[in-house]
Amino acid sequence: MGLFPKRPPCPICGGKISWLLPPKIESEYICGPCYGKIDMEPDKANCLTMQGFQEYLIFYDQNQLLKDQFLISEKIDFGILDTKIIFDYQNNWFCMSKNPDKTVFEGKQLKSFTIKEDSAPLFEGSADGIHRYVSAVPERAMAMGPQIAQFLMNKQMARALDKLDDGKVNQTAPMQYFNVPEPFLAFNVELHFDHPYWTVIKCDMAGPRFDHTHPDVNDYIRSYQRSMEEIEKLVAGLKTVAFPDVPAQSIGQANGLGTPGAQAVHTTTASSVDAIGEIKKYKALMEEGVISQQEFDTKKRQLLGI
Ligand SMILES: [Zn+2]
Known part of the structure; x- marks a missing residue:
């Protein structure tokens, strides 16, 4: 007699149920390999019934055929945790993994996609066309x-x-870090599906x-341009498999983060005013003997960009 009650076999495959915290569907324990086949939106997985699970397994077996026939034409990295899309x-298929080991989507199952820089739209794609917005990030x-x-x-x-x-560089002085927030944090990608198990996949x-x-x-x-090249590849890939017939990208207006041109001019002015102010500060420091003539000259050349 063991310490634990003997569990009935997996109702799906008759396999052994794990001793330790086996997964359950409704009130029945499921074996690890059967449960591991679940690859669907968390909301749908959480309210899966036994009958729903059996139906899903039919879909899973059909999708396995696509996985077996999948030929990787292109692989794109686009995530912090090594998320990829192939x-x-x-066949006009794609899969959100580095190998075809997750659900393989047919291009026609993709209804639309959006890519934003934080909340500012950068790309929108659907059967109506691929729309690109001018980014204010650069x-x-x-x-x-x-700054x-x-x-x-x-x-x-x-x-x-x-x-x-003391005439020496103080090695124990606290390091200074530049901690001003970047122009944006992440490219937010959303794929919207017409699919029994997926409505939307979000990644960044x-x-x-x-x-x-x-x-x-x-x-x-x-570095922004390198990321942008990956994003452009992603857009081109999604267009190829899902919306092959829509016209090439149309360009939208600036995404509300600023008016191009005007701000660039303003920046130059602000920068030179700043430089002059800074040179004056350094000159005062030199006159007080805090820095040497040579240090002042170096700084002045840097500030003036000469
Ligand atoms: Zn099983």
């Missing part, structure tokens, strides 16, 4: 130039003052981050 352009990153210059200067000034104390791709000790606008923009 496309099969011969511009907003550029507008952060003066970044200020941070780097403060950091350098702190070092200079520190040197003055983190936006670029500033280096916290050496922030640089150009690095940020380069």
